[in-house]
Amino acid sequence: xxxxxxxxxxxxxxxxxxxxxxxxxxxxxxxxxxxxxxxxxxxxxxxxxxxxxxxxxxxxxxxxxxxxxxxxxxxxxxxxxxxxxxxxxxxxxxxxxxxxxxxxxxxxxxxxxxxxxxxxxxxxxxxxxxxxxxxxxxxxxxxxxxxxxxxxx
Numbered sequence: 602x603x604x605x606x607x608x609x610x611x612x613x614x615x616x617x618x619x620x621x622x623x624x625x626x627x628x629x630x631x632x633x634x635x636x637x638x639x640x641x642x643x644x645x646x647x648x649x650x651x652x653x654x655x656x657x658x659x660x661x662x663x664x665x666x667x668x669x670x671x672x673x674x675x676x677x678x679x680x681x682x683x684x685x686x687x688x689x690x691x692x693x694x695x696x697x698x699x700x701x702x703x704x705x706x707x708x709x710x711x712x713x714x715x716x717x718x719x720x721x722x723x724x725x726x727x728x729x730x731x732x733x734x735x736x737x738x739x740x741x742x743x744x745x746x747x748x749x750x751x752x753x754x
Contacts, residue, residue, distance in 0.1 A: 604671075610664035610681060617680035625709060627680025631687035632705055639696040647693065654692070657685050658733055666729035675723075675732050682736035686712060689740030694751055703747050711739035 612618055619626040638645065645653065661681035672678060690704035715723055715735065719742070723735040 607664040607667040611679045617678040627683035662729045686736035686740035690743035707743035
């Protein structure tokens with residue numbers, strides 16, 4: 602595959618080229634995707650949604666492994682990890698406005714502060730997997746909090 606393909610995937614169609622807060626723009630790309638699903642009343646089902654997360658994680662890791670050769674380790678332009686992390690954050694939950702924006706806020710909180718082992722993954726695992734895994738864990742923590750809120754409140 603060519604460089605343009607890998608840059609398109611890793612920047613989520615250029616969202617990572619935002620002049621400020623590219624990670625936020627990557628996560629907002631996932632918000633837009635979720636709203637498209639919501640507004641078109643598209644129900645992917647757990648199997649398809651799970652496969653989408655796995656496929657985007659693998660594709661994002663593969664494309665990131667190509668662009669870090671040129672851009673360096675964990676470049677801010679790579680936002681496919683934020684996109685996937687937000688999809689994980691709303692896993693199994695209804696696509697309501699509250700859940701989408703709750704997932705966004707929680708994910709950005711965990712992604713920026715990097716508590717509970719997220720910083721460990723971010724600093725210790727190098728390369729494309731390191732780029733992807735810390736945001737996957739931030740997405741998992743976001744999901745757990747949002748799921749608990751959704752279940753108990």
